[in-house]
Amino acid sequence: MFSRNVLFSALASMTISASAFASVEVGQPAPDFSLTGADGKTHSLADYRGQTVVLEWNNPECPFVKKHYGGNNMQKQQADAVAGGAVWLTINSGAPGKQGQLDADSANAYIASTHAKQTAYLFDPDGKAGHAYGARTTPHMYVIDGEGILRYAGGIDSIASADKEDIAEATQFVPQTLAELAAGKPVSMTKSEPYGCSVKYGG
Structure with missing residues (x-):
């Protein structure tokens, strides 16, 4: 378990400044992409037009990712979203040789071991999709x-920690957004500060 001081020191060292990225703005069209998945298929955002799509940036070795998978929070959100008609795409933008970068076999083993419920697990080794979205x-x-x-x-x-015990007390922004969209309501929280390990881009 991380102490709060250690946690925020780690966050400061692992999070890349937002100014390093050109990211799409909320309320604007999302950039299209075509990425190969662990299922061997090519998945494009355009393939899912007409459906709500959730994008999740992933690094299996990151302690913040481990928090949400180890606490079954990510899997529950994935399953609930898909059951509600949404598409959930998990994206790994780790460059070859970087921490958390996976190939198809290791990604499928990770999916099986965590009982993940995403629609597809996608690879972005050159980081183009990640940079297009400003994924940090x-x-x-x-x-x-x-x-x-x-x-x-x-x-x-809403709670920037690596402690699984905090999940129950936090506001979960993706389910909240999906529920509001499904009800035809305005999204109440359109942006928040992401927390976690830096995406392991190449170069």
């Missing part, structure tokens, strides 16, 4: 509506 941390979450408009970008929840 793992996790970093995005929600795109059926018209292809970005409606939420930011952290998975």
Whole structure:
């Protein structure tokens, strides 16, 4: 378990400044991409037009990712979103040789071991998709509506810690956004500060 002081020191060292990225703005069209998945298929955002899409940036070795998978928070959100008709795409933008970078076999083993419920696990080794979205941390979450408009970008929840015990007390932003979109309501929290490990881009 991380102490609060150690945690925020780690966050400061692992999080990349937002100014290093050109990211899409909430309320604007989400950038399209075509990425190969652990299932061997190519997945493009355009393939899912008409459906709500959740993007989750992932690094299996990051302690903040481990918090949400170890606490079954990410899997529950994935399962609930998919059951509600949304598409959930997990993206790994780790460059070859970097921490958390996976190939298809290791990604499928990770999915099986964590009982993950995403629609697809995608590889972005050159970081183009990650940079297009301004993905800075793992996790970093995005929600795109059926018209292809970005409606939420930011952290998975409201408590920036690596402690699983905090999950129950936190506001979970993706389920909240999905429920509001499904009800035809304005999204109440469109942006939040992401927290976690820096995305392990190359170069």
